[in-house]
Amino acid sequence: DSGVTQTPKHLITATGQRVTLRCSPRSGDLSVYWYQQSLDQGLQFLIQYYNGEERAKGNILERFSAQQFPDLHSELNLSSLELGDSALYFCASSAARTLGGTEAFFGQGTRLTVV
Amino acid sequence: EDQVTQSPEALRLQEGESSSLNCSYTVSGLRGLFWYRQDPGKGPEFLFTLYSAGEEKEKERLKATLTKKESFLHITAPKPEDSATYLCAVPPGGSEKLVFGKGTKLTVNP
Numbered sequence: 149d150s151g152v153t154q155t156p157k158h159l160i161t162a163t164g165q166r167v168t169l170r171c172s173p174r175s176g177d178l179s180v181y182w183y184q185q186s187l188d189q190g191l192q193f194l195i196q197y198y199n200g201e202e203r204a205k206g207n208i209l210e211r212f213s214a215q216q217f218p219d220l221h222s223e224l225n226l227s228s229l230e231l232g233d234s235a236l237y238f239c240a241s242s243a244a245r246t247l248g249g250t251e252a253f254f255g256q257g258t259r260l261t262v263v
Numbered sequence: 264e265d266q267v268t269q270s271p272e273a274l275r276l277q278e279g280e281s282s283s284l285n286c287s288y289t290v291s292g293l294r295g296l297f298w299y300r301q302d303p304g305k306g307p308e309f310l311f312t313l314y315s316a317g318e319e320k321e322k323e324r325l326k327a328t329l330t331k332k333e334s335f336l337h338i339t340a341p342k343p344e345d346s347a348t349y350l351c352a353v354p355p356g357g358s359e360k361l362v363f364g365k366g367t368k369l370t371v372n373p
Contacts, residue, residue, distance in 0.1 A: 150309070190366070196359050204358065251309050252309070254308070
C-alpha cells in the first residue's frame with residue numbers, strides 16, 4: 149500500500165458528461181501529480197500541484213482541470229467526455245516541490261470508461 | 264527531445280532464469296532515474312531511485328544499476344510472482360513531470 153488513496157476505483161459514464169476523480173496523498177506529502185495511462189500512450193503526465201498551487205502542466209486537455217485543496221487532497225475534473233478519454237487515471241504524491249531527490253508514490257488509479 | 268526507451272518490450276523467462284532489462288535515456292540534467300513495477304490494472308509501485316553513474320541498488324531478486332546513458336534492472340533467479348511490467352522514468356531537467364518508458368512486460372513461467 150503506497151498510502152495514496154484514489155476514489156472511485158471504477159467509473160462508467162456517457163459521452164458529454166462530467167466526472168470528478170479524487171486523490172488523497174500520503175500523509176505529509178505536499179506534491180500531487182496526475183497521470184493518464186491508455187493502452188497506446190503509456191503513462192502521460194497531466195498536471196502537478198504543490199501545497200495548493202499549480203506547479204507544472206503537461207499534455208492536459210482544456211476540458212480537464214484540477215485543484216488541490218487546503219487539506220492537500222486533489223480533484224481532477226473531466227468534462228465533455230469523449231470515448232477517447234477512457235483510460236486509467238493515476239494520482240501520485242511526493243514530499244518535495246521538485247522530483248529531483250525524492251520519489252513519487254502512485255495510487256491504485258481510477259478506471260474511467262466512457263460509453 | 265527527452266526520451267526514455269525500454270527494451271525488450273516483452274520478456275519470457277523460466278523460473279530461476281536470470282536476465283536483465285534495459286532503460287536508455289536522453290535527458291538534459293538527469294535528476295534521478297526511477298524504476299517502478301506495475302501489475303495489470305494497478306498503480307506503479309516504486310522500486311528504486313538512482314542518481315549517479317555507477318550507483319547500484321538491490322531489493323530481493325532485483326538489482327538496478329546506472330550508467331551515463333542507461334540503466335539496467337537485473338533479475339536474479341526470478342519467481343512467477345516477479346511477473347509484471349517494469350517501468351523506468353526520469354524527470355527531465357527543468358521539468359516536474361516524470362517521462363516514462365513504455366515498459367518491459369516480464370512473464371516468469373513456473
